[in-house]
Amino acid sequence: MGTGLAEKQRSLIEDYQVIEDAAERFSAIVHQAAAAPALEEAHRAPENLVPGCVSRVWLVGWRDPATGGCEFRADAEAPTVKGVAVLLARLYSGATPEEVLAVEPEIVCALQIDRQLSPTRLKGLAHIRRRFREIAETLVRNRAPDRRNRPPLK
Numbered sequence: 043m044g045t046g047l048a049e050k051q052r053s054l055i056e057d058y059q060v061i062e063d064a065a066e067r068f069s070a071i072v073h074q075a076a077a078a079p080a081l082e083e084a085h086r087a088p089e090n091l092v093p094g095c096v097s098r099v100w101l102v103g104w105r106d107p108a109t110g111g112c113e114f115r116a117d118a119e120a121p122t123v124k125g126v127a128v129l130l131a132r133l134y135s136g137a138t139p140e141e142v143l144a145v146e147p148e149i150v151c152a153l154q155i156d157r158q159l160s161p162t163r164l165k166g167l168a169h170i171r172r173r174f175r176e177i178a179e180t181l182v183r184n185r186a187p188d189r190r191n192r193p194p195l196k
Contacts, residue, residue: 072125094169
């Protein structure tokens with residue numbers, strides 16, 4: 043397990059565990075995601091949709107040429123799904139593709155997010171995680187910065 047990503051995950055867990063009630067904690071995650079900038083319309087393309095989710099979820103990822111780490115942006119129609127997707131994008135951004143492949147999102151269980159989601163949403167979460175892995179696998183294979191889906195910097 044990559045120590046950088048593992049430490050980042052521990053830090054995020056600690057930050058959110060300040061909110062003791064799991065439902066309130068999940069509400070804060072959803073609220074933060076709602077305040078995040080929406081994915082630009084150009085990136086809400088069919089190739090960026092996460093297959094297998096009931097509501098539409100978009101995930102884009104690329105390798106930052108300066109750091110070699112992954113950068114991810116996520117958006118979704120359903121607020122709760124957006125909350126989880128944006129949290130995972132935040133977790134995995136900055137990590138190497140190898141770390142994204144190796145480190146499971148323990149944050150989901152540690153913050154009891156899994157207890158706040160319906161069985162259908164939990165299946166969607168598995169599809170979202172799979173899509174993070176697919177993007178990371180592509181970046182490992184290519185070894186070059188992937189700028190195709192990179193949102194423009196503002």
